[in-house]
Amino acid sequence: MTKNKKVSLATISLAGCFGCHMSFLDMDMKVVDLVDLVDLHTSPFNDLKDFTQKVDVGLIEGGVCNDENVERLRSFRKNCKILISLGECAIMGGLPALRNNIPLKDCLEEAYVNTPTTDTQKGIIPHHEDIPKILDKVYPCHEVVKIDYFLPGCPPSADAIWQILTDLIHGKEPQLNYGQIKYD
Numbered sequence: 059m060t061k062n063k064k065v066s067l068a069t070i071s072l073a074g075c076f077g078c079h080m081s082f083l084d085m086d087m088k089v090v091d092l093v094d095l096v097d098l099h100t101s102p103f104n105d106l107k108d109f110t111q112k113v114d115v116g117l118i119e120g121g122v123c124n125d126e127n128v129e130r131l132r133s134f135r136k137n138c139k140i141l142i143s144l145g146e147c148a149i150m151g152g153l154p155a156l157r158n159n160i161p162l163k164d165c166l167e168e169a170y171v172n173t174p175t176t177d178t179q180k181g182i183i184p185h186h187e188d189i190p191k192i193l194d195k196v197y198p199c200h201e202v203v204k205i206d207y208f209l210p211g212c213p214p215s216a217d218a219i220w221q222i223l224t225d226l227i228h229g230k231e232p233q234l235n236y237g238q239i240k241y242d
């Protein structure tokens with residue numbers, strides 16, 4: 059990446075809880091500094107859904123749980139020069155992957171048919187062509203596309219997100235210290 063050039067950034071939440079995006083905002087006043095360093099493209103922060111150009115860095119929150127996630131992740135790979143898996147869900151599926159040892163059919167029946175709070179006499183599992191198709195399990199992002207960097211944490215700290223972004227902005231290989239990636 060060209061040294062000290064303003065960096066174009068895109069972010070997305072796949073099968074995540076938005077906690078990683080919340081952590082990003084936890085930079086507090088550094089977010090103001092970031093405005094001078096970064097151009098924000100498609101992101102939940104600005105509600106822009108589509109790419110209008112190729113961008114330098116893409117941050118991915120969440121793993122891949124349905125066919126829409128696959129499509130969006132592939133679009134990010136195509137449109138971002140550098141892709142970063144942000145947080146445990148993106149890196150290894152995280153909490154949504156707890157369903158991976160249970161057959162999908164059983165998960166859906168538990169959620170929509172068998173649960174005591176289900177308000178239906180018919181036990182219908184929702185399905186429609188407009189509803190994303192759920193995958194057999196939740197996949198980490200790097201099993202679907204090539205990922206360039208992995209930032210662990212649930213969520214990664216604002217400090218660690220700032221560090222990886224500013225290192226890339228200044229044309230440096232990202233270097234995080236032990237405290238930024240240590241989780242007890």
Ligand code: SF4
Nearest residue numbers: 074075077145146147
């Ligand atoms: Fe939420 Fe943690 Fe997953 Fe980030 S890694 S999306 S904070 S559950």
